[in-house]
Amino acid sequence: MITSVLVANRGEIACRVFRTCREAGIRTVAVHSDADETALHVRLADAAVRLPGTASADTYLRGDLIVKAAVAAGADAVHPGYGFLSENADFARAVTDAGLTWIGPPPEAIEAMASKTRAKELLGIAPLNRVTEADLPVLVKAAAGGGGRGMRVVRRLADLDDALTAARAEAVSAFGDGEVFVEPYVENGRHVEVQILADTHGTVWALGTRDCSLQRRHQKVIEEAPAPGLSPRLDAELRETAVRAARSVSYVGAGTVEFLVDAHGRAHFLEMNTRLQVEHPV
Structure with a gap:
């Protein structure tokens, strides 16, 4: 006790x-x-x-x-x-x-979700290992990053190598880890989060959603809960994926699973924050 x-x-x-x-x-x-x-x-x-x-x-x-x-x-x-x-x-x-x-969550869960590439692997999401014209635009992103650091939008294949080099350098400076990866860039996407809570018996609750789309320099300015305008199907999909992410690492405690939702209503997993979120009161 x-x-x-x-x-x-x-x-x-x-x-x-x-x-x-x-x-x-x-x-x-x-x-x-x-x-x-x-x-x-x-x-x-x-x-x-x-x-x-x-x-x-x-x-x-x-x-x-x-x-x-x-x-x-x-x-x-x-x-x-x-x-x-x-x-x-x-x-x-x-x-x-x-x-x-x-x-807080087990150290093993913290480590597993610390890398965005590892987190995506746990959910069966394959990275873009070979970028073609059909994949553009793409986003180069630091695996251990956050707050918009180590990110570069690429709209031309000719710019990809320079973007990778710049992102790696910034990632090393900001996070001490130069690993980067490439994923599809979602134009005008909505940033939606799911708050989860898990106990020590394997039960995970998806408590609700937050819309964090209004940002400045990749920093959230205003959040709204629950996230407005989600279809019942999309809301259920976001919650199910969040719960699956937590269970994949035997999570315990409070955590947040982040997504981008594109103009077609498709959800793209971003990352999991293995801690109490700053905006948890929302």
Whole structure:
């Protein structure tokens, strides 16, 4: 039984988890950098542990320090929130190796879905290994990417090699992984997500859909739930694929499966976020 939870995060998500813990009678522990010593999440927690330094790389991204803080504070479990170390399989393992409960998906599930190419393989989606004129336009994409980094739209075959080179370079710089792949580019597609929740007994629920199509520089600006204008057939297909993706890696906890929906109502799997989504309240 969990009696005390350390949240390895700050800001809105830490405050939200602390509020839920308080309602459940669970003790809370915050971690904070020197710059966040008086932050709201620190003041809301029952206890707080200082992570010396001001930069994220020295504090909130130091999994070893956070595990030590959890043990020292007497926490039973660690909640990663979103961002920072929430999709770091090594951190998840370090938490469990210390005898603590990891509130998140299994490390193996995090690793399996970390690569977009591996995720597509699990769902039986073949990559475009050989691009022809008939395939254009296509999108070159970083396998470990996100936020629009490591992406290039190609409309002419003559531009493909340069796009691959540029995408690889950006992917190495942003993610430390130069693997890229090519997939069909969906013109004017809708970005639709499915929120899933899975327990430890193999049950997966597709809780609902979100439309995230309004974006700026590949960053979401406005979201609407449930996603409007989906046919019953498409809604069912999105939910079924999301559940299948979760079951393919024995997923546990909250997660999000992302799709593009083209003008013909066809769904294209994008990726799975193995963490609590920033916009989960939607």
